[in-house]
Amino acid sequence: MSLISWARRARTPEPVPVVREIAYLEPADLFDSEIKDDPEASPVLCCTGDPAGAAAFNALWLKRFAASGRYAGAVSVRGQGGTPAAEGGVEARAHDLVQAVVTVPRQAVLIGHREGAAWAALAAGRYPASALVLVSPRQFPKQPPKPVGGPPVLLVVAESESQSKEVQAVADAYGVAPLTFAGSPDDVFKGVAAEGLLDAILSWLAGKH
């Protein structure tokens, strides 16, 4: 985070605080003796533009991340799921994400889906995430902030949108080549497509963090 953007933020009113809904699953919660908590693996924190918020990740994502030995969390930003609506635009949602991620036990990977990818990118400009994963970003900021601490960035998009201008812009902003997954970008929470997507994310994370 540049000093200037911090100085600007210190001069703007803080978003109204809300009680955020956070869903999390630790490896021990799966009651599977095969699964060991991996102290080296970074925890993950997910968010999505889907109005269900954190609950959307309950079906599959959190279990898959926890099964890989990671602390897996998901947060509903203001107006989603069990978090009350409150004033504030994308900045306030990024604030919710940063507030949630500092309560995770260790330095975490930020994973954002759809609009959530935009919030995660803004949050990564303030919080030194250990990695940043953007899944089918939508309404992404034109000039996303430089991620603090230089984390590795992964961009995963659906095959159908891999040629879209928006995806290209995001890929250029971070200088990464997008990975693609089969299926619809809005329906990533269960089914075969979701399994494939999670495999891709987990194998990428395993190589980095």
Place this chain on the structure above:
Amino acid sequence: MQEYSSQAAYDRGEAVCVIGAGASGLIAVKNLRENGFEVDCYERDTVLGGLWNPQNQHSPLYSNTHLVTSRSQTEIPDCPMPDDWPDYPSAAQMLTYLTAYAKHFGLPEHIWYGSEISAIEPVEGSRFEVVVKPAAGNAARRLRYAAVIIATGHHWTPNLPSYPGQDQFKGTILHSSQLKDASRLRGKEVLVVGGGNSGVDIACEAAVNAAGCVHSVRRGTWHLPKYLAGEPADYALNRLGARPRFLRRFLADRLLKGPKRLATRMGIDVPEHGPTGEEPVRNGRYLEHVGDGSIRRRGEIARFDGFDVSFADGTEMRPDLVVLATGYRPKITCVAPKLLGIDGDSPFPKLLARMFSPKHETLAIAGLVEPGVGVLPIVHWQTHAIAHWLQVRKGDPDRAANFRHQVVSESAQYAVEPGGTSPRHQLAVDAEEYLASLGRIIDTLEQEPAK
């Protein structure tokens, strides 16, 4: 590592040594780790958190210590405090915050507790040999580091005044750091000496607990309440920086008019310069206690005389307890003063840009400033700059040399002017100017990535 005797120095390669595991030390460790350095942090006590930890045997906390700067202006920029905390968190919350910060970024595993640094000696290749003296019995060991960052803070050595007859005084004299509990004030005639934040806070404690409270203050300072215009005062003042330049003066005057009039009514000379020049007193209750007579203000103490204390204006009182809230002196004992540009008896280092040693490129001090705003963000940007500098220096010595010139010219603005009326003046910087200068330093370092 105890097999290393005091003779053989163990070489830690490119690792960096951080001294102190208080707020500044923790931020330094985190920023160095983020830039890929191995770090050994030495803490003389057995706990982290420095002055914020009451278990630290040297902790200067007094009862009911709260932050005097608001949460949003004090939190570390990349790790905010929980947004449901109050505007002015307590010392206990501050410790919770720092502990969570350390844990979140995995810092405790790099801290060696109970290890005091007894000497730092420069050796060839602008490296340092550090002598670590463990608290418990073991022999001192010597280690070599590529760089040393001193983050020991400056609230440890009480600045004690001496008045005529003070030694023969029959009552009790305590420094503010020895007053752990407000119950010591209960039912006593208390004299509080010193008009800084701690003096004013303790006077307020005495106003409600003690039988009577007299507050001896030598000079006028700015008194700000903790809230101005419905917002935390430091935030309200900081926000003016976002306004057009020609309006700032007018808006600042309008904000400060009320507090200034109130202070004048209570017989306090408010200095001509604005409240940003030196740390203002930030306490909303104090002037009300002065107004209802539970704190009586007096001038400087002339002398102690048996049970009595006489003031310069000729009045006398008979206190049971004298609390000297006269602040602290910066004292860095682990390193030879000349490495920090100290000559003569002055305890104040002359640093480049308030952080780099003028003599050695790889020696820096974090957090030795009094910016009049929350100090943690300043330390964050300082250590951010130091970590980047060490990285650039490692990769590209030519660029590092150019950078050095810039730092020297930046620091010309902060030439330490001796002869200030209070020790605090020597460390004071204008937060806005200093941050702008840190910003320029960081920009230069980040322009091209280190090869």
